[in-house]
Amino acid sequence: MMDTKTRIIESAIEIFGEDLSAPLQKVADNADITRRTLHRYFADRNELVAVCRQEIESSCKKAMLTAIQSSNEPLVQLESMLYAGIDCGSKYALFKRLHQGEDHYHNPENKNCADYDAIFKAFHKIIIQLQKQGKVNSEMSSQWIQVLHRGIVESTVHAKAHTTKSEEEIKKLAWASYIKAISP
The missing domain is CATH 1.10.10.60 (Homeodomain-like)
Structure with a gap:
C-alpha cells in the first residue's frame, strides 16, 4: 500500500x-x-508540480537512458525507448509537456534540461542511423518521428485501461504500429 x-x-x-x-x-x-x-x-500547486517534476525527471530519464544503452543496434534501442515510454505511463506524457510547455525556460546549463537534450540527441542519432540503413523513412524528420513516438506512447497508455490484452501484447501492438508508420 x-x-x-x-x-x-x-x-x-x-x-x-x-x-x-x-x-x-x-x-x-x-x-x-x-x-x-x-x-x-x-503547500500549493507549485510545490506539488515541482515534486512531480522531480519524480518524473528521475524515473523517465533513467528509463530512457537505460533503453538507449540496452543495445548497440539502433532498431533495438528505438523499440526499447518506446517500451520505456509506455512503462513510464502518464509520467512520460507529462515529462514531455513540462519540457515543451510555454512556461518552461529551457536552459542547457540546467542538469534536467541538459539530460533532456541528451536524450533527444540520442533519439535523433538513432533515427539518422536507421534512415541511413533504410529502415526508417528518410523523408520524416526526427522531430516528426519523436512526436509520433509520443503519440504512440500516450495512445498505448490510454488503451491499457480499455483492453483485456496483456502488457506484453499491448507493447508489441504499439511497436508494430510505430515501426509500420515510420518505415519507408
Missing part, C-alpha cells in the same frame, strides 16, 4: 498528464483523499 504522499504524487502525475491546469481538488479526488489532506503534504 502506498503512503499518502506517494499516492498524491502519483495521482497528480496522472491528472496533470491529462490536463496541467486541472484543479487540485481533482488530484485529491483521484488520490481518494480530501483537499485538506493534500495541503498537509503540499
Whole structure:
C-alpha cells in the first residue's frame, strides 16, 4: 500500500498528464483523499508540480537512458525507448509537456534540461542511423518521428485501461504500429 504522499504524487502525475491546469481538488479526488489532506503534504500547486517534476525527471530519464544503452543496434534501442515510454505511463506524457510547455525556460546549463537534450540527441542519432540503413523513412524528420513516438506512447497508455490484452501484447501492438508508420 502506498503512503499518502506517494499516492498524491502519483495521482497528480496522472491528472496533470491529462490536463496541467486541472484543479487540485481533482488530484485529491483521484488520490481518494480530501483537499485538506493534500495541503498537509503540499503547500500549493507549485510545490506539488515541482515534486512531480522531480519524480518524473528521475524515473523517465533513467528509463530512457537505460533503453538507449540496452543495445548497440539502433532498431533495438528505438523499440526499447518506446517500451520505456509506455512503462513510464502518464509520467512520460507529462515529462514531455513540462519540457515543451510555454512556461518552461529551457536552459542547457540546467542538469534536467541538459539530460533532456541528451536524450533527444540520442533519439535523433538513432533515427539518422536507421534512415541511413533504410529502415526508417528518410523523408520524416526526427522531430516528426519523436512526436509520433509520443503519440504512440500516450495512445498505448490510454488503451491499457480499455483492453483485456496483456502488457506484453499491448507493447508489441504499439511497436508494430510505430515501426509500420515510420518505415519507408
